[in-house]
Amino acid sequence: MSETRKLYRVQLKGMTSSFVGTRYGMPYVVATDPTDAYKIVREFLDRKNIGFRNEREMDSITLLAEESDYPDCRFQLFIAEASHDRD
Numbered sequence: 001m002s003e004t005r006k007l008y009r010v011q012l013k014g015m016t017s018s019f020v021g022t023r024y025g026m027p028y029v030v031a032t033d034p035t036d037a038y039k040i041v042r043e044f045l046d047r048k049n050i051g052f053r054n055e056r057e058m059d060s061i062t063l064l065a066e067e068s069d070y071p072d073c074r075f076q077l078f079i080a081e082a083s084h085d086r087d
Contacts, residue, residue, distance in 0.1 A: 003032040007077050008064040010041050014055025024050055030079065034061045 004026035008029050015025030024045060038058050043054045063076035 003041045003070050004066055005030050005032060005077065005079060006037075006073075007064045008034060008037040009062045009064055010038055010058060011060045011062075012041070012051075013026060013057045015051045025055065028064070030077075034063070037061060 008031060010027050010029055012025035027041050029037040029040050031040055038061060041061055042056055042058075045051060050056075061069075063073050065071065065075035066073055067077045067079060071077075
């Protein structure tokens with residue numbers, strides 16, 4: 001059985017202004033749990049060497065929606081699959 005995918009909003013301690021274009025400090029992430037959501041963001045920023053190390057630290061994380069018929073957070077997440085038939 002696969003784990004339920006969820007949409008999170010990760011708030012980092014820095015990189016939240018838009019003067020450089022992308023707000024790297026406020027990403028949306030699809031993951032199965034909050035730990036994985038932050039890990040995805042942190043590994044991307046570390047690999048690309050974006051921002052200072054202290055700016056990459058998590059400030060907060062919010063569950064926005066989940067891929068479920070009756071989500072506990074009350075908002076459904078729909079993810080289109082590449083191999084999904086569309087009638």
